[in-house]
Amino acid sequence: MSDYDDFIARVKVLSTIESIGGLLGWDQETMMPPKGGALRAESLAFLSGLAHARLVDPVMGELLAKLGDAELDEGEAANVREVRHAWEKATKLPAELVEEIARHKSLALQVWQEARAEDDFAKFQPALEKMVELQCRAAEHYGYDDNIYDAMLDNYEPGMTVAQLDPLFAGLREEIVPLVKAIGRCDQPDMSFMERGPFPEAGQREFSLRVAAAIGFDFDAGRMDTSTHPFCSGAGPRDVRFTTRYDESFPFGCLYGVMHETGHGLYEQGLLAENEGTPLGKAVSLGVHESQSRLWENLVGRSREFWEHWLPDFRETFPHVGDLDLDTIHRAVNRVHPSLIRVEADEATYNLHIMLRYEVEKALVNGEVPVGDLPQFWNSRMEKYLGITPPNDTQGVLQDIHWSMGAIGYFPTYTLGNLYAAQLWEATLRDLPDLSQQIAAGKTAPLLEWMRSHIHVHGSRWEPEELVQRASGVEPGAEAFVRYLKGKFGALYGLA
Numbered sequence: 001m002s003d004y005d006d007f008i009a010r011v012k013v014l015s016t017i018e019s020i021g022g023l024l025g026w027d028q029e030t031m032m033p034p035k036g037g038a039l040r041a042e043s044l045a046f047l048s049g050l051a052h053a054r055l056v057d058p059v060m061g062e063l064l065a066k067l068g069d070a071e072l073d074e075g076e077a078a079n080v081r082e083v084r085h086a087w088e089k090a091t092k093l094p095a096e097l098v099e100e101i102a103r104h105k106s107l108a109l110q111v112w113q114e115a116r117a118e119d120d121f122a123k124f125q126p127a128l129e130k131m132v133e134l135q136c137r138a139a140e141h142y143g144y145d146d147n148i149y150d151a152m153l154d155n156y157e158p159g160m161t162v163a164q165l166d167p168l169f170a171g172l173r174e175e176i177v178p179l180v181k182a183i184g185r186c187d188q189p190d191m192s193f194m195e196r197g198p199f200p201e202a203g204q205r206e207f208s209l210r211v212a213a214a215i216g217f218d219f220d221a222g223r224m225d226t227s228t229h230p231f232c233s234g235a236g237p238r239d240v241r242f243t244t245r246y247d248e249s250f251p252f253g254c255l256y257g258v259m260h261e262t263g264h265g266l267y268e269q270g271l272l273a274e275n276e277g278t279p280l281g282k283a284v285s286l287g288v289h290e291s292q293s294r295l296w297e298n299l300v301g302r303s304r305e306f307w308e309h310w311l312p313d314f315r316e317t318f319p320h321v322g323d324l325d326l327d328t329i330h331r332a333v334n335r336v337h338p339s340l341i342r343v344e345a346d347e348a349t350y351n352l353h354i355m356l357r358y359e360v361e362k363a364l365v366n367g368e369v370p371v372g373d374l375p376q377f378w379n380s381r382m383e384k385y386l387g388i389t390p391p392n393d394t395q396g397v398l399q400d401i402h403w404s405m406g407a408i409g410y411f412p413t414y415t416l417g418n419l420y421a422a423q424l425w426e427a428t429l430r431d432l433p434d435l436s437q438q439i440a441a442g443k444t445a446p447l448l449e450w451m452r453s454h455i456h457v458h459g460s461r462w463e464p465e466e467l468v469q470r471a472s473g474v475e476p477g478a479e480a481f482v483r484y485l486k487g488k489f490g491a492l493y494g495l496a
């Protein structure tokens, strides 16, 4: 066996462990009875410890050292590069800390679910304090140059730093805040058809499933279930599990949640089977992942062309909306208004929700705000960025699952995803001049093919910024997104 073959065999074992963990995590959110939590925490901690031990095995270190000098092709070199990055991170963390984090994740998740249901931040506070402390300990082990938060960002978008994000976010805010204000002075969309509800759960489920299948999700290689917070995970590219949730007074939460998670699922299903179990067969970053979900949710799903095709089906599924017309639904699903819940926010205000979380996280991990003051900090930032104050913590600081899972540094990838999506969209419009007509005719296969060949099949062959640059022909930035927002909402709201 060559060194490279030995290396790949070990990498595939790691992938198998990850795949089992993915399934247990999915089950925890969708199927597990409440009393199963403690055992599940133990099981996940065990798997996490097992994977860590396999990764930091001295033989892996020796193989990586030997392969550093070996003659490898581009794909093989990418596999070595990605595993070396993970290995370097893992060797910096003591095994006890890895297990402690995994165990605390499962417990904190349960506490968060209860605290959110009961609107009781104090209940979540000790679990969050411990999570912040654990993540800061991990960050100190990883090391960083400027800001401890950089070490956390790197877990989700390799190489990203506060020094890059601060100006990027400040620049975006300068464009978005005046746009949202200008829109606020315009005539607002007619939402009266919503009062003709309810929109039964069964109808929402069936309609969303039809859309997910039509845009290319393979239900022989995945499934859809229900959970508190929608997500997409699973055992691997041939077994992708995504979830949604239902609100019978508001059908678009489910629909766009499904289109979003389907976008993630399409990326997973587009990874090449021949590379399964290796970095070449895995998504490259959360930012790129989010570009795929946002693309299908917003650039496709909230376009006039999408509704040209789907409105008749929607009217048939929910007959009480009567003669709801194309202009009305198009304006309704693109209504811009400051709101409390991130996952339901419109495209224009969404990134303000992310900036708020970015500020909160930076302040928390730098010890500038104690966890106990978070509800107050949160509410004051909501007032500053969006002009509204949450009436309770369930609709405020307790709304997101991320912190209970230890995912600090994750939120900025959502905004990066929005920026990448707009950039890829401009590139597809250039390559596929009749894309709009195709979407209006219900034909999204050419768009999916473009994403398959430019993004999905490459897995982690190149780092995120290089991948986006190669695919779009432009260096990643905010320009395409700002052009898209101004163009779309300028036209919708009749702004000059």
Ligand SMILES: [Zn+2]
Residues within 6 Å of the ligand: 260, 264, 290, 293
């Ligand atoms: Zn997402």
